[in-house]
Each structure stands twice: as C-alpha cells, then as structure tokens.
Amino acid sequence: MPVxxxxxxxxxxxxxxxxxxxxxxxxETRLASSLSAVEILVVLYYGGFIKIDPSHFRSxxxxxxxVSKAHGSVSLFPILADLGFFDEAELERVCxxxxxxxxxxxxxVPGYETINGSLGHGLGVxxxxxxxxxxxxxxxxxxxxxGDGELYEGAVWEAVMFAPQFHLDNLTAIVDAxxxxxxxxxxxxxxxxxxxxxxxxxxxxxxxxxxHNVEELHETFSRFKERTAGRPxxxxxxxxxxxxxPRLERDPLSHIRNLSPREIDALLADSL
Amino acid sequence: xxxxFLEEVYRIMKREDIFFLSDDFGSPVLDQLRRxxxxxxxxxxxxxxxxxxxxxxxxxxxxxVYAYGIAAFLSMRAYEQVRxxxxxxSQWRDINVNLVAVGAxxxxxxxxxxxxxxxxxxxxxxxxxxxxFSPSDGILCEEIADYTAKASGPKYIRLDGKALPNLYxxxxxxxxxxxxxxxxxxxxxxxxxxxxxxxxxxxxxxSLKSEIIxxxxxxxxxxxxxxxxxxxxxxxxxxxxxxxxxxxxxxxGLDGLISSLLEKNGSRKSLAALGFKDAYTFDVxxxxxxxxxxxxxxxxxxxxxxxxxx
Numbered sequence: 001m002p003v004x005x006x007x008x009x010x011x012x013x014x015x016x017x018x019x020x021x022x023x024x025x026x027x028e029t030r031l032a033s034s035l036s037a038v039e040i041l042v043v044l045y046y047g048g049f050i051k052i053d054p055s056h057f058r059s060x061x062x063x064x065x066x067v068s069k070a071h072g073s074v075s076l077f078p079i080l081a082d083l084g085f086f087d088e089a090e091l092e093r094v095c096x097x098x099x100x101x102x103x104x105x106x107x108x109v110p111g112y113e114t115i116n117g118s119l120g121h122g123l124g125v126x127x128x129x130x131x132x133x134x135x136x137x138x139x140x141x142x143x144x145x146x147g148d149g150e151l152y153e154g155a156v157w158e159a160v161m162f163a164p165q166f167h168l169d170n171l172t173a174i175v176d177a178x179x180x181x182x183x184x185x186x187x188x189x190x191x192x193x194x195x196x197x198x199x200x201x202x203x204x205x206x207x208x209x210x211x212h213n214v215e216e217l218h219e220t221f222s223r224f225k226e227r228t229a230g231r232p233x234x235x236x237x238x239x240x241x242x243x244x245x246p247r248l249e250r251d252p253l254s255h256i257r258n259l260s261p262r263e264i265d266a267l268l269a270d271s272l
Numbered sequence: 273x274x275x276x277f278l279e280e281v282y283r284i285m286k287r288e289d290i291f292f293l294s295d296d297f298g299s300p301v302l303d304q305l306r307r308x309x310x311x312x313x314x315x316x317x318x319x320x321x322x323x324x325x326x327x328x329x330x331x332x333x334x335x336x337v338y339a340y341g342i343a344a345f346l347s348m349r350a351y352e353q354v355r356x357x358x359x360x361x362s363q364w365r366d367i368n369v370n371l372v373a374v375g376a377x378x379x380x381x382x383x384x385x386x387x388x389x390x391x392x393x394x395x396x397x398x399x400x401x402x403x404x405f406s407p408s409d410g411i412l413c414e415e416i417a418d419y420t421a422k423a424s425g426p427k428y429i430r431l432d433g434k435a436l437p438n439l440y441x442x443x444x445x446x447x448x449x450x451x452x453x454x455x456x457x458x459x460x461x462x463x464x465x466x467x468x469x470x471x472x473x474x475x476x477x478x479s480l481k482s483e484i485i486x487x488x489x490x491x492x493x494x495x496x497x498x499x500x501x502x503x504x505x506x507x508x509x510x511x512x513x514x515x516x517x518x519x520x521x522x523x524x525g526l527d528g529l530i531s532s533l534l535e536k537n538g539s540r541k542s543l544a545a546l547g548f549k550d551a552y553t554f555d556v557x558x559x560x561x562x563x564x565x566x567x568x569x570x571x572x573x574x575x576x577x578x579x580x581x582x
Binding site: 113115118120121123124125130133136154155158159161 | 291311312314316317319321322324325326327328329330331332333334335352353356357360361364365
C-alpha cells in the first residue's frame, strides 16, 4: 500500500488541533497522553490498516481496535467524527451532561469496541478476539494500543505470554512508548527497558520505531500485515508525551497538566 | 456436582460455537472434554485475570464461553476483570460467558482460608448484569448448564467441591428462572439455604420431626435475578426465617438477599442469619469440624430454631 506522507501528516495536524480544542472545552480530558498517540491512530485509520464501515460498525468484517490506554484516546474522537461514526457536533459537547463522549470512550460510542480506563485489560481481551477470529477462519486484524506506563499491570504479561503460544499473528500490539507514566518518567519508577527484548524473548515479532513518523508507522504496519511468521506483533513506538506542546513535552508530570484556554489559543495560532 | 455440570457441558460442546477455558484446573470429565474438543479447549495457565479477559474477547466474537476455575480465585483474583469486561461490557455488548466456579464455601476444607470461598455470593450479587447460580444438587446443575448455553450475559455458577446427593427429581426451565424451591413445607418457621447448606437444613428439620416441630426449607439456587414476588409470597406464610449459608454473614450474601426482600415489602418477621462470622478460619479440620467451630453444625442450627420458636 503506497504511503501518502503529506496526507497523513495533514491529518495528524488536524487531529492534534482538534484534540487541543476538545481539551480547551473539556479540561477534564487527558491531553498529554492523547497527543503522543496521534500519529499512531492517524496511520491506523487513514493509512487503511483499520477497515471499518461507519454505517455498519459492528459488521463482522471490520478490523478491531482496543485503546487500552484509554485516558489517551481523546485524539480518537476527531478521527471517528471525521470518518462519519458520529456527528462532528459531538466534539463540541465532550464531557457535558448527556454527551455521547466523555473523557474515556466506551461501546456506546459508535466505532468503539470495549470498556477501558482501568489499565491492563486490553491486551487480554484483544487476545480473546484474535483467537475467536482465527478459529472462525476470519482474516480481520486486532490492534491493541497500550501505554508504556500500563505495562506495570501484571495482567498485560499474562496476555504477552499467551499470544505467541496460540500463534495470534492477527494481533498487533502498539506500545505508545512516551516513557512517562502519571507521576514520573518510567525509567525513574521501574525501568521498562529493554522493552523490545522483553517482548522478543516472549516470542513476539517486534519493531522499534519513531511513533511520530507516519512513514515509519505505515511501513511497519504494512510489513506486519503479512502473517507468515505465525507470531503476534508488537510495535514499540517511541513517542513524546504532550507532543506538539513544548511545555508538556518537557514536564514529567504532563499527564495531569491542563492547558489554559489562552495557551491553547496561542498554540492553535501557530503551526504545531 | 462439578462432574455433572461438566458432563452436561461436554454434551453441549458438540455445538460448534463454544469455547471452554480453564486456568490449569482439571477433573476426570474435563480430561474427556479436552481430548475430544482440543480445538475449543484452552488451558490458559494459572492466570485468572487473563482467563476472564480471553473469555470476554472470545464472547465478543460470538463464541459462548465457559471459564472454569477454583471459586475463590475466579471470583476474587479476577474480580476487576469480571466487573469491567463482563458485568460492565455486557450492558452494551451481547456476550455469553459462564464462570464455572468450583469450591463453594469451605468445600476445600483443609486447604485453609485462601481456598475457602465465603465472599463470592455478596461480591457477585453486587455486580449489575450478573446472573448468580448456587445449585444444591446435580439435577439443578444439568438444568443450569443447559440454560447457560442458551441465555446470553455473564453468569457465575457456584459449585460445591464435593459430590452432593440429589434433592430434586427434575426441574423445569420456568422453575429454574423462579430461583428457589420450597422443598419442605413447614409451619411457623423456615430455613432459607443455598448449596451445601440446603442439605444441612433438611437434616436438621428431619431430626426435629420427632419433637413435632415442622420447619420448612427453601432452597435458593438462583440468587440473581429471581422471582422476588413469589419468594416473598412464600416467606409470608412463615412467622420466622433462618438464613443458612456457607458464606460470611452481614456481607450481602443470602442473608442480605432475604433481609432486603423483607424490608422492601415492609415485613417485620423475626430473622436469624447463620453463616461464618467476621473472621477467617485458620483451624485445620474437615468441613464438619469447620462448621462446628462456626456454629453451623446441626446442633447449633437446632438451638437457633428452638430459641426462635420459644
């Protein structure tokens, strides 16, 4: 599949801006964590790796995505609205009483599969989906987006052990490796490195890439679409928490930082 | 009981949309099941959290799933997975996951308090969208297994670790949904029991016959959802009620179910709750011994009944 770099970068810019606008209206949303995953989500949806029909979003033929690091999924909202899963007006109402969208998506949101927010569940549920699809002889893909801070949850590793044993080559985990959890950099909490080696030792096909580079993401997902290896795949996507917002990028506490409306206006006036 | 349930599931497994997951926990009947259905039997290893997560994922893809393990670990090690990926998720997505929990109460007597399962009835009842079964015999087990294959939603099936003699001759689908059966009619007083303790209640009532005291026994085998109106109507005929369970008292188990039902209906009957008090039992001994220590032996039950009749 040929990569249209400028198209994907434009989409990433659009999603980043819309995410900032949502945060301006709904400061309850987690901004920094959502900004690190922008290119990952953009390449998955606009690069053609997740095929799902907005008017039949529960069709068996869809590809599945679980955003296991659900606090960082605000950047998914503008994508789903742009693709026609729900009205763009919903982006104006995020977190308001009676709104479709809160700060964390759930299956009431068209196009969203599961309930996340409690960390460490997504990979195991994704393994179940991947196994279920394989046993039915279906060719659909399952993607699970994890945070690196989420990898402290033990249940993640139960699933990491499971997937290779059952040859779940229809499963791709993506670690949004922004190296930052809630209160500190991961290296200062419990160092997760060498992360790629850990997955490889457990039997996963691995790739370590720049998670903000749409070409690298596109190339990796394309390569991983081939299932010859019979192994689950993991993309360790190196990212920057708060990408595009210098104040957040520098701050180990970016997860819990809010930006003022004025700061957001200034960022939107500039190119990000 | 476990084996009767599994034998029924074995029969159901011939339907090709069923997965059976175990957390490395077995039984002779299970050996047959995994031999004959290796494609749809998965031993996930000693990993209850992943057991539930996998079950949820498979169910989302349209499979009917049985997740089998030791009751204390299935209900409590993986409680958060049950809460989020079964109870919560089932409010939006159609999933059929059946937790086959073996080792109700103190059926694993000498294994000690880590294996005793005295909290699960309250915990599982508390979760919205859960169905909670606690059968007292094999006939019920067969009917429940049959029901679980047909009805969607997350279900917890609390099975005794030991074989129990049959109490029922047969039970229809409607009777099962009703949730309870008055298996012995009495006059002033009745015992409401579940699982193993229903047998204890019946034995206690038998021994009272010689003293011409006729005590009723109600077996509750479905703690959620059940026919509240019908149960209240049945309880109304009695002046006093004793609840009897292999679980902690005052923690939202069977006693909580009965007391809130009475309260909701403005009833002020005398009520005694028998079960385990607010402490773990570290003493070593068989089930009978552990019951005696916790005043759940026949003699203690009779004492409670007589004091209520006085």
